[in-house]
Amino acid sequence: MPPPVIYELSHLQALEAEAIHIIREVAAEFERPVLLFSGGKDSAVMLHVAVKAFAPARLPFPVMHVDTGHNFPEVMEFRDQRVAELGVRLVVASVQAAIDSGRVVEETGPRASRNRLQTAVLLDAIEHNRFDAVFGGGRRDEEKARAKERVFSFRDDFGQWDPKNQRPELWNLYNGRHRQGEHIRVFPLSNWTELDIWQYIAVEEVALPSIYYAHRRRVFERDGMWLADTEHTTLLPGEEVVEKLVRYRTVGDATITGAVESTASTAAEIVEETAVTRVTERGATRGDDRISEAGMEDRKREGYF
Amino acid sequence: MELLRFATAGSVDDGKSTLIGRLLYDSKAIFEDQLEAVERTSLERGDAYTNLALLTDGLRAEREQGITIDVAYRYFATPKRKFIIADTPGHVQYTRNMVTGASTADLALVLVDARKGVLEQSRRHAFLASLLGIPHLVVCVNKMDLVDWSQERFEEIKAEFRGFAMKLECHDLSFVPISALHGDNVVTRSDNSPWYEGAPLLHHLEEVHIASDRNLIDARLPVQYVIRPMNDEHHDYRGYAGTVAGGVLKPGDEVVVLPSGFTTTIAAIDTADGPVSEAFAPMAVTVRLADDVDVSRGDMICRNRNRPHVGQDLEAMVAWLTSESSLRPGAKLAVKHTTRWGRALVKDLQYRLDVNTLHRDEAAPELTLNEIGRVQLRTTVPLFFDEYRRNRSTGSFVLVDEVTNNTVGAGMIIGPTEVS
Numbered sequence: 048m049p050p051p052v053i054y055e056l057s058h059l060q061a062l063e064a065e066a067i068h069i070i071r072e073v074a075a076e077f078e079r080p081v082l083l084f085s086g087g088k089d090s091a092v093m094l095h096v097a098v099k100a101f102a103p104a105r106l107p108f109p110v111m112h113v114d115t116g117h118n119f120p121e122v123m124e125f126r127d128q129r130v131a132e133l134g135v136r137l138v139v140a141s142v143q144a145a146i147d148s149g150r151v152v153e154e155t156g157p158r159a160s161r162n163r164l165q166t167a168v169l170l171d172a173i174e175h176n177r178f179d180a181v182f183g184g185g186r187r188d189e190e191k192a193r194a195k196e197r198v199f200s201f202r203d204d205f206g207q208w209d210p211k212n213q214r215p216e217l218w219n220l221y222n223g224r225h226r227q228g229e230h231i232r233v234f235p236l237s238n239w240t241e242l243d244i245w246q247y248i249a250v251e252e253v254a255l256p257s258i259y260y261a262h263r264r265r266v267f268e269r270d271g272m273w274l275a276d277t278e279h280t281t282l283l284p285g286e287e288v289v290e291k292l293v294r295y296r297t298v299g300d301a302t303i304t305g306a307v308e309s310t311a312s313t314a315a316e317i318v319e320e321t322a323v324t325r326v327t328e329r330g331a332t333r334g335d336d337r338i339s340e341a342g343m344e345d346r347k348r349e350g351y352f
Numbered sequence: 353m354e355l356l357r358f359a360t361a362g363s364v365d366d367g368k369s370t371l372i373g374r375l376l377y378d379s380k381a382i383f384e385d386q387l388e389a390v391e392r393t394s395l396e397r398g399d400a401y402t403n404l405a406l407l408t409d410g411l412r413a414e415r416e417q418g419i420t421i422d423v424a425y426r427y428f429a430t431p432k433r434k435f436i437i438a439d440t441p442g443h444v445q446y447t448r449n450m451v452t453g454a455s456t457a458d459l460a461l462v463l464v465d466a467r468k469g470v471l472e473q474s475r476r477h478a479f480l481a482s483l484l485g486i487p488h489l490v491v492c493v494n495k496m497d498l499v500d501w502s503q504e505r506f507e508e509i510k511a512e513f514r515g516f517a518m519k520l521e522c523h524d525l526s527f528v529p530i531s532a533l534h535g536d537n538v539v540t541r542s543d544n545s546p547w548y549e550g551a552p553l554l555h556h557l558e559e560v561h562i563a564s565d566r567n568l569i570d571a572r573l574p575v576q577y578v579i580r581p582m583n584d585e586h587h588d589y590r591g592y593a594g595t596v597a598g599g600v601l602k603p604g605d606e607v608v609v610l611p612s613g614f615t616t617t618i619a620a621i622d623t624a625d626g627p628v629s630e631a632f633a634p635m636a637v638t639v640r641l642a643d644d645v646d647v648s649r650g651d652m653i654c655r656n657r658n659r660p661h662v663g664q665d666l667e668a669m670v671a672w673l674t675s676e677s678s679l680r681p682g683a684k685l686a687v688k689h690t691t692r693w694g695r696a697l698v699k700d701l702q703y704r705l706d707v708n709t710l711h712r713d714e715a716a717p718e719l720t721l722n723e724i725g726r727v728q729l730r731t732t733v734p735l736f737f738d739e740y741r742r743n744r745s746t747g748s749f750v751l752v753d754e755v756t757n758n759t760v761g762a763g764m765i766i767g768p769t770e771v772s
Contacts, residue, residue: 054600054632055563058355058434067636068595071577075649075691099624100636103589104581187425194424213422214759215448215673217455219595219634220688220750224757238436240427 059247066093066235067100068219069198073180073233074100074107076223080180080233081138081173083352084110086126087298088255089184092244093236095253097182098133109136111181113169113352115161116143117279117300125256140172156281160303166351170206173230180223182233183352188240192344198237204228206350232352241296242321249314259317261294261309272305353429356562359438359454359486361477362463367494371463371532372426372439375554378539381428423453432558447707447722448673450480451762455748457481458562459488461553466499466529470512472708478513479707482520483669483724483764485744487565489517489525490556496545497531503547519710521741524560528553566633567743571599571607572660573631573653574690574736574746579638591622591638592647597690597745598738599655601631601639609645610652610662610736616643633745650692652736660736660746665769667702668740670727670751672719674760677753679719679727685761687731689749694733696751699769702726728769740764 056064073080082097084090098106112126130137142164145151150171151164173181187194197213199221214222223231236244248255266273267286274280276288279302293306294317311317343351362368377387426437438453454460460481464474474491481489491513499505506529517525528537529545530553536542537552551559576594601607605618621631622638631637639653647653654660672679679698687696704716704725712726719725740747751761 054566054568055354056635058353058429061355061634064595064634064636068576068634071593071636072691075577100593101577101579102622102624102638103586104579105583188427191424194426195422210422215452215750215762216759217452217750217762218744218748219456220748222688222750222752222757222759224686224752226757238425238427240429242429243434 059243059250062236062239062243063096063099063247065219065238066096069221069233069235070097070100070182072221073182073223073231077180077231079176079178080108080182081176081178082106082108082110082182083113083184084126084129084137085112085298086122086129086256087184088244088248088259089186089236091125091129091255092239092247092253093182093184094129094133095251096235106133106135109138111138111140111172111176111178113140113165113172114142115165115300116141117161117277117302119256119258119275119295119298119301121258122256122298125254129254138172138176140168142168145171161300162303163346163349163351166206166346166349169352170350173206174228178230179225180231180233182235184236185234185352186239186241186244187234187237190343192347196234196237196347198234199223200232200234201225202230202232202350206230208232208347208350210344210348242318245314245318245321249318252314255314256298258295258298261292261312263290264293264306265289266291266293266306273308274303274305275301277301353432353434354562355434355436356459356557356560357436357438357457358459358461358557359440359450359457359481360461360463361440361450361454361481362473362494366463366465367532368463369439371461371492371494371530371538372437374532374535374538375437376426376428378535379428379430379554381426423449430554430558435557447476447480448671450477451484451671451673454481454484454486455744455762457484457486458565459490459557459560460486461490461492463492463494464509464513466493466495466502466505466509469509470516474513475516476707478517478522479520479710482517482522483671485521485741485764487524487562488560489522490553491525491527492532492553493527493529494532496529496536497534501529501544503545506548526550526556528556567598568600568632569598570658570660570738570743570746571601571605571655572597572736572738572743572746573601573637573639574692575647575649575651575653576691577649578647589640590644591640592651592653593636593638594653594691595636596631596633598633598743599658601637601653602629603627606656607641607653608656608659609641609647610654610659611734612646612651614643614645615656616641616645618642650690650733652690654736660738661768662734662736663768664731664734665699665728666731666735666737667726667728667766667769668749668763669705669724669766670719670764671724671762672721672760673762674753674758675721676756676758677760679725679751679761680717684754686752686754687729687735687749687763688752689735689737690746692733692735694731694735695754696729696731698727699730700728702728726766727763729763737765739767 265276294309440450440453579591703712
């Protein structure tokens, strides 16, 4: 971004500065931080900011992907390419491996999802690698339970979040103190909205997987969402695969993440679409969030992202 | 586009959540699926209106009990500004959340029920806003429809509030008569209050001047992290990364590093986007110095002739935030101030302040949850601090329990302890 000319920061400059401050605090105070990097847009932005926080030095911690095995190939390609460019270490926590070893049991049926299995896999990986701080790209505007979460979010030795007993968080004085076995989830993008993310992507030219931009894809309609026809998909009676011009607003498990119809092929065009959109990105595109009014709160309590 | 952070305070019945719901809804920050979910829930609960409060009450216990438990952050933008709302519960047991939400706010919005007038709680919120150094205070006199839009009633509340606010440090105070439920004077001017000459609330939020609230005088850079790439390309690079906490830093400035006292000049101020000619709060930058001096995290870079206080004895207003313990003379706690951790001993509790009457109780033996008092501390390491009223970044600290690791106290520095 160009340097400010008057003693005033734009909202994107202020949000970036806040995120850099948070990331540097973690690097300075924790022994084994890790940054969750799925290849999705929020984690791509978070990684971009993290790299800027330590320039010209390299990122001083590894990145981790909790891999459901239900991936969009474009996203995996992007993940590997970014990791190679930056020369950072990638830790993969595999849901498939956990299923194969019997650590977790997969749901069955056409509506089966690996969403909840990610929690156990994530917590195992944190414990195994002894990570004490885990950066997540979660934003408070995404969901009601997230709106209540601290930037430094304490997790007990079971990885659990207790929303009614959170540490007060004042000024920019973050308290990351914890005992062995406990850890802190850190959300540097807490105060960003979906629109801020896209504006930042446009201004900073942050690279993203191609599926965030309009492309032709074979999809079918379920629960009011356009789902991709993947190798893991089982169609229900009456569901029909059609080809549409779509883009993704979020990228999660390929079997339950919905696409939206769009012709936006650049970040600037997506900024325009986002500014007038009337449905939240999670409401529009995430089957995993439709569990119940308190779906996210319950999953977060268990240790979800 | 500028960013404005504001905190809202009010009780369960003041209609605070409704007001926020209204701001979000009328500024089109609410999405259809969110509104549908709220309409569905309202219908199930038998509410007569679509209960906009449900937009902000996110946790299950909150929806069940109809109260707000914790600080909730909300976001909306107009073509003029981006807004971050820290929505804090008003009821007495959660004052600690108001302190949390208000610590970074540029503006506080206090709600008063037009029928009930200025309650103890309204006074408490105004006091906390002034204690936390929030520069602008807006009082929304809500439920004006229930007092027939009486100008007399509005003026009465205004006069009473002003009378109380005179005792506080509050430089910019304004009043808006509103009905959050019906949207009068929230986003657009209401026909119900022809006598009101001020702007609707949103207009005020868009226009209030905040740029000069920051300290651009006292240059302060608490060193957060030392950047040493240690590769061939940047073999000798050594940069001191941090968030500017006050003043303006420029290459060529003569600076001193605390606590060592070494003086040198700023060789360059780097960012990932390239070097900059000036850095001011709250920019996150990396400073390189002309001389090879020893600098590490927790040190402070400032101008040679404008230094903060350096010392281990200080006086502060402390808000106690836990029910697990109390603050008593003799207590030992961890303290975090800027990027520096140390330990602090509570030397003396000078008085406990009644946040409703502002009465000072000098006989109080301790501070318990949600209590505020003036405290003398001695720290194990020297801190580099300013008065909180002069600089909210270098004038604030948190106290942490060394056993539970919980954040238990919030401190606003008055100054070095006077030697008597």
